[in-house]
Amino acid sequence: MLEHMITPFYRYADFTGRSRRREFWSFALLHLVITSVLVSLAISTGFSYRVLLQRAEFGGSLGVAAIAFFGILAMYALAVLVPTVAVNVRRLHDRDLSGWWCLGFVVLGAVPLLGWIGNVAYLVLMAMPGTEGANRYGNDPRDPEVPEIFV
Template sequence: MPPTPLKNTPPTGWDWFMQGLRHYSDFKGRSPRAAFWWFAIMSFGFSVLIGWVDVIFKAGHFLSALFWVALFLPMVAVSVRRLHDAGHSSWWAIAFYPIAMVELGWLNAISMPHATSDPFLVLTTFLGVVLLLPYLALAITLFVFYCQLSQPGPNRYGPNPYAPQPGAAPPAPSQPPPTQRTSTQHHDQTQQERETLDLLEKLAALHAQGVLTDAEFERKKAELLQEK
């Protein structure tokens, strides 16, 4: 079955890598850019480490070859799903990987001292030269496809499992933390009390100057305190 979204928390590179391994035979459905690029980056990183192990133990390329053989099918699968996610046919990957294997064989052949005397290596070299330009063209095209954004809605390869589901409740507006709300309320209350005291002082000054009678002063003071 096609891969489904990961846990609710943002997935890490290791999460995407393990998802690619678990879905090594899933050639249907869609995978976002993060799924493909994290799988490719971590595969390359592990291959470098395994290459160092080959050098340390003088194993040639034995462990590295085993590693890439084990990862070949998961890599093709996540590549196909990434193409589907961007709206492209899987035939781009199907055409690319055999040519890439020929080019890899060619590079390995020309590094051997007796490559010109082995008919198989001569054939590999010939195919490597002939297919070099198609290989480069496909590699550049696929790089562009792999970098494209996911198609937001469903396409001919299925729905986008990572798109927001229709009818989902919008996220609740952010609320200030309780401490911040309490501090704001306290500030507003203090400001109102200060304004009330200022008005009472003004009324008292007018009463002292004789502008307001005792009755007027008491009435306005009661009205002010009632409003606040």
């Protein structure tokens, strides 16, 4: 499973081909774990959004810990942005859909009620199995005859 978690980093900016559900959901789990650790560290050190708002409201500075936390979070977000988009596009390709659908779901997410509906639809779409056999985006990644998919 660890191999599938880090595969999107090997295929960093590869927006072609297809990715299986295992690769997509393993990478999502990795995000969840890392983000949970970062947020847990922030909470355990007394940092919270509420404290941040109170300081901003009274003209106080953020402090070194808050700046460091946001710096680490920003570096992590930038480091995973491209592989996250790439694995999402490849997962859509596995469903024989254009990667532009990803942008459509992001735009839909900006609309308050439609964003929730769009998120649920996107999760369902990502959970569905890919098309069997080759499609216009490449060979089936489940096909044992195609070992170069995860190279």
